[in-house]
Amino acid sequence: MAARPRSGTTGSPGEIEMRTVLLLTIATLPIAAQNPAQNNGGFDPHDLSGHWNRTSRFQTFSNVYSGQGSRQGTEEAPLTEAGKAMFDKNKPGYGPRAVPPAIGNDPMGTCDPLGIPRLLNTEVITPHQTMEIVQVPGRMIQFFEWHHDWREVFTDGRPLPKADDLEPTWNGTSVGRWEGNVFVVDSAGFDQRTWLDKFGHPHSENMRLQERYRRVDKDTLELTMTLTDPEVYTRPWVSDTKIFRIDREKPKRWDEQIYCVPTEEYRFNQRVRDEAGGRGAGK
Amino acid sequence: MAQRSIHYLSAVATILASACLAFAHHGSNISYQLDKTITITGTVTEWDLVNPHPQIYFDVKNEQGELVHWAAELLPTPLMLKNMKAGWSRTTMKPGDQIALTCNPSKVTGAKACLAKGLVVNGKEWPLGPGAAPPAAQGK
Numbered sequence: 001m002a003a004r005p006r007s008g009t010t011g012s013p014g015e016i017e018m019r020t021v022l023l024l025t026i027a028t029l030p031i032a033a034q035n036p037a038q039n040n041g042g043f044d045p046h047d048l049s050g051h052w053n054r055t056s057r058f059q060t061f062s063n064v065y066s067g068q069g070s071r072q073g074t075e076e077a078p079l080t081e082a083g084k085a086m087f088d089k090n091k092p093g094y095g096p097r098a099v100p101p102a103i104g105n106d107p108m109g110t111c112d113p114l115g116i117p118r119l120l121n122t123e124v125i126t127p128h129q130t131m132e133i134v135q136v137p138g139r140m141i142q143f144f145e146w147h148h149d150w151r152e153v154f155t156d157g158r159p160l161p162k163a164d165d166l167e168p169t170w171n172g173t174s175v176g177r178w179e180g181n182v183f184v185v186d187s188a189g190f191d192q193r194t195w196l197d198k199f200g201h202p203h204s205e206n207m208r209l210q211e212r213y214r215r216v217d218k219d220t221l222e223l224t225m226t227l228t229d230p231e232v233y234t235r236p237w238v239s240d241t242k243i244f245r246i247d248r249e250k251p252k253r254w255d256e257q258i259y260c261v262p263t264e265e266y267r268f269n270q271r272v273r274d275e276a277g278g279r280g281a282g283k
Numbered sequence: 284m285a286q287r288s289i290h291y292l293s294a295v296a297t298i299l300a301s302a303c304l305a306f307a308h309h310g311s312n313i314s315y316q317l318d319k320t321i322t323i324t325g326t327v328t329e330w331d332l333v334n335p336h337p338q339i340y341f342d343v344k345n346e347q348g349e350l351v352h353w354a355a356e357l358l359p360t361p362l363m364l365k366n367m368k369a370g371w372s373r374t375t376m377k378p379g380d381q382i383a384l385t386c387n388p389s390k391v392t393g394a395k396a397c398l399a400k401g402l403v404v405n406g407k408e409w410p411l412g413p414g415a416a417p418p419a420a421q422g423k
Contacts, residue, residue, distance in 0.1 A: 101310035255361075264335070271330035272354045277391065
């Protein structure tokens with residue numbers, strides 16, 4: 001037998017309660033749809049702002065052997081012959097090819113700008129160096145605590161200039177857009193004096209970089225990158241997934257302003273590191 | 284010029300766990316013998332609490348009674364300062380202070396530079412590393 005239609009507020013107490021819940025749910029749907037934070041466990045996936053510490057392990061562009069920790073890398077950097085020659089000329093202070101700073105040429109040793117993507121790969125390390133993301137109309141800005149460096153990503157819809165129109169810069173030229181909940185940053189125009197990481201992986205001025213940021217929950221930001229640089233790498237090189245955790249205590253602290261000061265670095269190298277590396281005064 | 288009381292005590296090799304590798308600045312791991320420590324006492328000539336590493340410069344009297352100038356680097360400065368409870372400051376040491384320093388020696392024979400692992404200043408032990416308590420909290 002078909003159920004008799006009901007109207008008004010008639011019905012058993014249980015049925016009334018169920019309908020009330022249903023009506024309240026329907027009534028709040030449009031509000032929730034306009035406020036992504038209510039749909040995503042208390043966060044807006046398009047809000048990347050905050051202080052972030054990288055907690056994922058690899059300080060290289062990807063999972064290549066760096067000599068750190070007990071686990072070795074599982075990937076070879078896909079260097080071209082020219083890339084291999086550039087790599088051999090870079091003398092890092094870290095990893096399996098490390099040399100004493102006295103005979104090395106890591107740009108860090110002279111406080112040269114570290115550039116993108118090295119700042120992302122290596123220098124945002126918990127607990128003492130963070131990256132702050134600030135989103136303002138038309139721009140996303142990343143502040144890097146180490147070296148007090150910062151970088152702009154334009155989000156006003158402008159296209160990335162043609163490579164021939166770009167003068168190389170330390171952090172490159174970057175534009176960003178949203179693809180769903182993924183913030184995609186395309187960059188070009190990099191100064192080739194920077195390294196990809198502290199292990200000496202090189203790049204050319206023609207490197208193109210795509211970063212894909214995704215806030216996976218209120219505390220976690222993921223980043224994967226794809227590097228395209230045919231002069232130096234045989235194929236587009238995809239990074240490991242960099243994991244960043246939010247640091248809500250950071251704004252409450254009085255942390256040091258972490259500058260790399262050339263005069264201090266020079267003095268330190270001259271008086272300590274050169275001596276330790278066998279290049280002390282008179283040697 | 285005030286006479287400096289300088290004593291060269293010992294150089295002792297011991298095996299150490301390299302727990303602080305992750306904190307190393309560029310070149311720390313490759314420049315020093317991380318599996319050995321030496322203990323040196325001397326007189327501070329200079330204390331530089333600057334980047335990239337705080338540095339102690341000090342005079343040591345060798346077995347021939349000659350003054351030898353040494354330098355030691357500490358952990359990266361941001362890590363040293365992160366835990367302000369430790370109280371590191373520009374006045375932690377001053378010229379003339381007596382120190383006993385335990386450190387990793389250079390890989391280069393005869394080099395007078397080392398990586399500090401333990402520090403006693405005028406009889407008070409100072410923590411090297413984030414999270415350690417300052418001398419006052421240790422009752423020293």
